[in-house]
Amino acid sequence: MQRAEPIIELSGIAKHFGSVQALQGIDFRLFPGEVHALAGENGAGKSTLVKILAGIYRPDAGMVKVGGEVVELRSPTQAQALGIAVVHQEPMLFPDLDVAENVFMGRHPRDRFGRVDWKRMYREVDQLLTSLDVPLSSHTPVQGLSVAEQQLVEIAKALSLDARVLVLDEPTAALSAHEVDELFAIVRQLRERGVAILFVSHRLEEIFEIADRLTIFRDGTHIITAPVGEMTTEAIIRHMVGRELSNLFPKSEARIGDVVLEVRHLSRPGSFTDVSFQLRQGEILGFAGLVGAGRTEVARVLFGLDRAESGEIWLKGKQVRIRSPRDAMRSGLAYVPEDRHQHGLVMDFSIAANVTLPILKQVSRLGLIDPRLERKIAGDYSSQLHVRSSGIEQLVNALSGGNQQKVVLSKWLATNPSVLILDEPTRGIDVGAKAEVHRIISDLAVEGLAIILISSELPEVLAMADRVIVLHEGRVSGTFARSEATQERVMFAATGQERG
Amino acid sequence: MTTTSREVEQAPKRAQASQARLLSRVSRVRELGLLIVLLLLILVVGIQVPRFLSIDNFEQILLSIAILAIVGVGETLVLLTRQVDLSVGSIVGLTAFVTAYFFKELPGINLVVGILLGCGLGLALGMVNGLLISLGRVPAIVATLGTLYVYRGLVFVFASNTTLQVNASDVPASYLALATTQILGIPTLIIIALVIAVIVGYFLRASRTGRQLYAVGSNPEAAAIIGLRANRLTFGAFAASGLLCGLAGVLWGARFATVDATAATGLELQVIAAVVVGGVNIFGGSGTILGACLGAIVLGTLQNALNILNVSQFWLQAIDGAAIIAAVILDAFITRWLQRSLLVRRKRA
């Protein structure tokens, strides 16, 4: 490979969000005509880098050079103008319009009278789609497209911009094996044409198949960049997760009791298949896996937000039908969702109001809320969980991420559940708060609560869980007892590798 | 990827292409449905009362909705961008009254000047709406609800300071002629409405800006990411709506001859009803001028049919309301059916 000038050069890039440092001291170079993979666990900083290149975020520090010139990427439009095309994880299309218009919105081809040249647009988009071997017609309304097809449209859009740089952020997350093949054919074509491709993924087999070089991020820092040929799976995983398991996560030994939750052959087509497991009192069951593996989907079904197509749920020895969150709560389940902004908290409510929201009956007398009861319960949980605030009347949107998460925990603990499902409970909170949350979880287990811990942070899962179940593309791909679970083993199962 | 799998895909792709083209006419399905409803209506009523099928009668129908259709075109532009304009009735009323008064006070004035005055006033009122919403960040419902009151109040202020009513005898015949003359046997009003519909429809179809209106309403976030100027487009839509209301007001004065301060009260709901029946999505992003006009025609035909069938006048509004509800329910089911059928198509492929 000739050493041409890098088309993108980043030096010393840093970015923080609140108290969380997403990226630190990032140096990175991307060359034309190469497929460069960017790997790392969730939270390693990959998406942040992508958004910086896309012009959506601005780095706090560092320099960005595009095509040899220093630039300040201030907006997506500007990034596009510089030849950087980004396909984000979630497609951003116009559902009411067809594929052709989605590709060309804002720059419709025009005839000599200045009118939109529809024929030419459909023709060009069809040509583009054919050249990429995408089995879609330019006339197709986007509304009916699957996520995979939408992604292909996004890619076509990026390509129609004649980009010099194409950034693909987890493009294969929603694609079938066949669709991935098609995508890779396109990527190879582009490489021939001299386009620089940044391919963000943590699917190792794909990285081996398509990438020339590989960069690994961990905790927001650059770990290593090397030709893919020089790396082995073990090495990659080691670089991705290799951190010392320190005493950040104090776990006490809990007495593990009877089976309190049993799931038998639960299936929800399109989300997960044939998931079975048992959960005991005092046990922390870790759910590991990559994003999109189906863990949250299982939680949603357990909590009545979605319906399973087949399978059984048994609580305390009795089969239950859970059709709504209310049903789930009545059966003693509690669910701390992944996204505390969208699902976990009412941001404009106070701490007290949030904590009592699921237990309004308990803090009301004759239908009227008893402010003293509310204050007492909220206050109790607030101090028990050490929520740092100016008082329980403070609005939760003024709290730090860690304290917000504690409020969510409080709220669900107030429902006195027997099973607590935690979905990424320490995402987006700083190290100190993380440790506190872990202590809380550990204490809850000691008190007899049965806990499902869904987490993409391996160290967290390994330190907290008594057992680990790994999901890969909707199926259980591995079960490990605490003693036999190692980061490598779990990662292998999570990425679908076969290992002893 | 092997060659064989590539070959295997060609044939279905061609079939898929034509299927896609058919499905892309989804919005056309809506308009087709309207056309069918219209034809059914005409047939059913026509059989019972042959008089219904006369050219004269169709002309009556079109005349009765011409002005409504013009306002509807403007409202469609606004709805496409995911906004709503509730002040259209007041703008039409204000411009109608001012224009009529203008012609009354200055009888010698050129007809065109008067028309420009009305349109200009409408444009100004629409721009105020646009500024409140795009610059002032006032939600469209609140802003246009407020201007509905303010503009209507202005008509009354104007009226109380000038004359309570402008009569047919006060204005020059040339003005009234706007509503009564014919060009090649077709009433001028209908032609004007047709021309407007064609022009705006064409604009929506053939210009980048027109297509961007759809984008802004379909997915505002995606539109922002590709750099579309939502503020400008929204302002433009409201300004255009105001301009068209102004024209409608001028024509209103000509058609109804006697104009007082209550002119066009309640028009906004009639207009929204017509365009919603016509398939324009209240949440933006889809809908056509053709659909909006068809919606107006369907409702107008319905009204005419009820009159001819000697159905009590009093059923009119109830049936209008039922039509709106039916249209919204139908749209919801069509959308759901579409998503389900496309899902099935994908599973098969």
Next chain:
Amino acid sequence: MKRVRSLLFSWEALLVILLATCCVLGSVLSPYFLTGFNFYALTSNIMEIAIMALPMTLIIIVGEIDLSVASVLGLASVVLGLIWQTGHPLWLAIGVALLVGVLAGALNGMLVTRLGLPSLVVTIGSLALFRGLAYVVLGDQAVSNFPAAFTNLGFGTIPGSEIPWSGLIFAILALIFAVVLHFSSLGRQFYAMGNNKEAARFTGINVQRTKLILFIVSGLLAALAGIIFTARVSSARPDNALGFELDVVTVVLLGGINIFGGSGSLLGVVLAIFIVAAIQNILSLLNISGDIQSLAIGLLLILSVLGPNIARRIQVAIARRRLAAGSSRQV
């Protein structure tokens, strides 16, 4: 929900100041303003709007809207008139009228919750439908031979005061709604739903059922308003309260309820009702016609949203300038 937003606190304060200003202005402009009779004149003809504004407040807080209220009022009115006119006892007529309100509200509620249709369009449709049905029921007739006891309830006052009976009814209802909204667990659920529908659902709140009930209550109270209206004007006509729905929404928005849901207080709405009544009253005393009074109300509505927006933009601009000045110093 107590003071969900600090801004909200100041909104009610603003309304109080506005109301006080109106009263001062009124008493300055006319010696009759502070009389009991004027109080009666001021309140009596806004009571129907006031009563309908109560459930409208809740509906907007949970993120929906009901534009059909005035039409339900009209429909209930003519049903009342028809049943009375055909010789049935008054209590039956009233009962059926209220039932009509419940059914109308249920229709709206089902379309919005079960079929998932947008409430704006649905209630525009039912606005026309119900008003139309009112015309079907009574045509262009009017029923006006109501007994004095009934009509007295509409325009009469509590003996020994100038407070209209309708005012008392409103006061009782307002108290109930205020307690429910601000002190009950149900009210907490309303705010949660309007703020974050998903989060509310996640805590086991049955969003659909709650909204359905709200629409039914809206219909019921609109029917009640219809009965009162009919009594007050001594006439049941299909065009009773034509166009009132916009007045109801205006009063709610003016009261500080966010059109997108999730915030606002009933106190604000009550204050807004009296402010609007006061302004209309003052303008009447100044011999300004009712139609022009709407101009003032419309302006007030726009300013009530525009004002805080502009204030916020100025705040942000100042903060941004300060930040830029600060950071430039670091470089």
